Amino acid sequence: xxxxxxxxxxxxxxxxxxxxxxxxxxxxxxxxxxxxxxxxxxxxxxxxxxxxxxxxxxxxxxxxxxxxxxxxxxxxxxxxxxxxxxxxxxxxxxxxxxxxxxxxxxxxxxxxxxxxxxxxxxxxxxxxxxxxxxxxxxxxxxxxxxxxxxxxxxxxxxxxxxxxxxxxxxxxxxxxxxxxxxxxxxxxxxxxxxxxxxxxxxxxxxxxxxxxxxxxxxxxxxxxxxxxxxxxxxxxxxxxxxxxxxxxxxxxxxxxxxxxxxxxxxxxxxxxxxxxxxxxxxxxxxxxxxxxxxxxxxxxxxxxxxxxxxxxxxxxxxxxxxxxxxxxxxxxxxxxxxxxxxxxx
Amino acid sequence: xxxxxxxxxxxxxxxxxxxxxxxxxxxxxxxxxxxxxxxxxxxxxxxxxxxxxxxxxxxxxxxxxxxxxxxxxxxxxxxxxxxxxxxxxxxxxxxxxxxxxxxxxxxxxxxxxxxxxxxxxxxxxxxxxxxxxxxxxxxxxxxxxxxxxxxxxxxxxxxxxxxxxxxxxxxxxxxxxxxxxxxxxxxxxxxxxxxxxxxxxxxxxxxx
Numbered sequence: 001x002x003x004x005x006x007x008x009x010x011x012x013x014x015x016x017x018x019x020x021x022x023x024x025x026x027x028x029x030x031x032x033x034x035x036x037x038x039x040x041x042x043x044x045x046x047x048x049x050x051x052x053x054x055x056x057x058x059x060x061x062x063x064x065x066x067x068x069x070x071x072x073x074x075x076x077x078x079x080x081x082x083x084x085x086x087x088x089x090x091x092x093x094x095x096x097x098x099x100x101x102x103x104x105x106x107x108x109x110x111x112x113x114x115x116x117x118x119x120x121x122x123x124x125x126x127x128x129x130x131x132x133x134x135x136x137x138x139x140x141x142x143x144x145x146x147x148x149x150x151x152x153x154x155x156x157x158x159x160x161x162x163x164x165x166x167x168x169x170x171x172x173x174x175x176x177x178x179x180x181x182x183x184x185x186x187x188x189x190x191x192x193x194x195x196x197x198x199x200x201x202x203x204x205x206x207x208x209x210x211x212x213x214x215x216x217x218x219x220x221x222x223x224x225x226x227x228x229x230x231x232x233x234x235x236x237x238x239x240x241x242x243x244x245x246x247x248x249x250x251x252x253x254x255x256x257x258x259x260x261x262x263x264x265x266x267x268x269x270x271x272x273x274x275x276x277x278x279x280x281x282x283x284x285x286x287x288x289x290x291x292x293x294x295x296x297x298x299x300x301x302x303x304x305x306x307x308x309x310x311x312x313x314x315x316x317x318x319x320x321x322x323x324x325x326x327x328x329x330x331x332x333x334x335x336x337x338x339x340x341x342x343x344x345x
Numbered sequence: 346x347x348x349x350x351x352x353x354x355x356x357x358x359x360x361x362x363x364x365x366x367x368x369x370x371x372x373x374x375x376x377x378x379x380x381x382x383x384x385x386x387x388x389x390x391x392x393x394x395x396x397x398x399x400x401x402x403x404x405x406x407x408x409x410x411x412x413x414x415x416x417x418x419x420x421x422x423x424x425x426x427x428x429x430x431x432x433x434x435x436x437x438x439x440x441x442x443x444x445x446x447x448x449x450x451x452x453x454x455x456x457x458x459x460x461x462x463x464x465x466x467x468x469x470x471x472x473x474x475x476x477x478x479x480x481x482x483x484x485x486x487x488x489x490x491x492x493x494x495x496x497x498x499x500x501x502x503x504x505x506x507x508x509x510x511x512x513x514x515x516x517x518x519x520x521x522x523x524x525x526x527x528x529x530x531x532x533x534x535x536x537x538x539x540x541x542x543x544x545x546x547x548x549x550x551x552x553x
Contacts, residue, residue: 050529057479057528061498063390069499070387070433075426082426083434086412091442100414104407107377218367239423295505297361332364 204343206311206319213340214308216242217273217301235267242270247277258287265291269298276309284309292322300326304333307340320344359383359500362428369417380410383500384429388436395440405443409436478538482531490524493517 070076238253251274257267272287288309291302307322323344326337360368360379368376388409389402397405412435416422424431483491489510496506503521507514532538 050533053532054525054529057532058498059386060390060479061494062500063386063388065495065499066384066387066429067391067433070427070430073427073430076430076434079426079430079434083431083438086416086435087438087442090408090412090439100411100418101407103372103374104377104410104414107374108381108407218363218370243423297363300361301363331360332367 206314206316206344209340209343210308210311213311213336214276216245216277217270217305238267238270242274242277247274250274251278251280265296265298269302272302272309273305276305276312281309281312285313300329300331300333304337307337311340316344359502362424365428366417366424369414377410380432381406384432387429387433391433391437392440395444397440397443401440401443405436405439408439412439478532478535481537482528482535485531486524486527490520490527493521494524494528497521 073079234253234257238250238257241247241250241253251271254267254271254274258264258271262268268287269291272284272291275281275284275287285306288302288306291298292306303322303326307319307326310316310319310322320341323337323341326333327341360376365376365380385402385406388406389399392398392402392405409432413428413431416424483494486494489512492510493506493512496509497503501509503514503517506512507517510517512520
């Protein structure tokens with residue numbers, strides 16, 4: 001294909017492709033290249049072009065495998081049907097009114113003006129400030145505290161030039177208030193400090209730690225994996241029961257699903273959660289430890305709830321092991337696990 | 346100028362679907378950055394294949410994510426598929442609708458381009474470039490290197506690659522870098538890439 005003669009069609013296509021590869025390389029060159037662990041083994045001489053090419057190939061291949069993964073997802077049709085409705089609903093709305101847009105823009109550091117107000121806000125500000133100017137101009141000159149304001153502004157800019165303030169007695173009063181306020185603040189800080197020291201010196205009660213850390217798993221994250229397709233109906237009902245707080249019913253259904261097929265990771269995971277929720281912590285440990293011990297999507301969630309179940313069983317050693325594992329890896333549970341570990345020590 | 350080979354892990358922390366959803370619900374911006382780095386290549390490739398550009402891909406990605414965040418905020422909505430699958434499908438739908446609008450606009454503005462505007466979306470799928478050059482070079486690599494690179498591109502961590510393939514972690518790192526360098530060399534030497542480079546020089550000389 002590329003060894004063809006230089007006829008017009010080919011040239012046109014070639015130029016298009018050059019633009020694509022340029023875009024690909026151009027984009028990836030902007031992306032942060034993280035050199036996490038520069039050991040001599042990793043050292044390799046790449047010139048700028050080679051690095052851009054490597055990034056381009058990586059980006060393409062990652063995208064390729066992700067698309068392959070998506071197209072082979074057994075749930076693709078379901079997702080497509082839902083996505084079609086979502087996209088249609090989105091198209092029918094005014095984009096500016098959609099909450100979350102600014103969150104995304106701000107989150108992406110490459111959006112340089114992410115913190116700038118959007119156009120509608122700017123228009124509003126313009127109207128408001130125009131009103132202020134009209135109001136200012138309509139006042140008679142006697143009403144305007146112009147002189148004082150001007151002195152304040154110029155004094156702030158050039159303190160040496162400005163006249164001494166006419167409000168000299170006030171700072172004394174303010175100083176007294178400041179002293180009282182500072183005293184109160186310091187007292188409160190001292191009390192809080194003493195409380196924290198006392199609290200920090202004694203290890204926390206595992207029961208209380210559990211109570212302050214446990215909350216039912218958010219059912220929205222029940223990502224149904226491909227291997228969970230067979231018991232779909234029962235699985236959905238079980239999820240609904242868990243979502244509605246019927247933990248007995250959910251546990252029973254998840255147990256029967258898991259018995260039918262022990263390889264269903266998500267069912268075992270939710271069985272563990274349902275057992276935790278209904279207070280069967282030994283049962284929860286049995287289910288969750290199987291999930292937490294192997295790599296997979298539910299590993300971290302399972303570790304978290306397993307740690308909590310151990311807390312409830314007063315097995316602080318095993319609980320600490322779970323939380324240590326979570327604290328060592330970045331992610332959603334990292335900070336939470338660290339906090340519990342500190343309290344356990 | 347010497348540059349270190351990218352570390353195998355690329356320094357990117359992988360998030361599970363539940364982590365992504367929790368973080369998005371709590372408006373933790375780091376997950377948006379992660380999703381952008383992790384899944385933009387997928388969305389970009391899909392959009393390239395349907396005639397779009399990187400800028401199109403970025404816009405569509407943001408709109409797609411916006412839709413999913415709204416769904417995450419909706420407590421009655423239950424995610425029953427992978428986050429990645431949802432993101433892909435939503436973005437694909439959005440992009441198809443953009444294409445339709447652009448076609449409609451082209452129709453309206455120029456009746457002369459009737460034939461062009463009447464083309465099917467599939468006609469945008471033209472990009473055999475990467476398949477031909479990248480895959481052609483990739484296939485000539487040795488088996489161990491191919492397996493390591495494939496898993497690396499699939500987002501598997503180096504530790505897991507070592508476990509899966511029965512190699513040491515050190516070997517995986519070394520082999521990955523070596524194979525990646527070999528791949529780049531082969532791509533550069535491929536006739537297709539040379540042709541592109543030559544054409545690029547010609548295009549640049551015409552443009553400048």
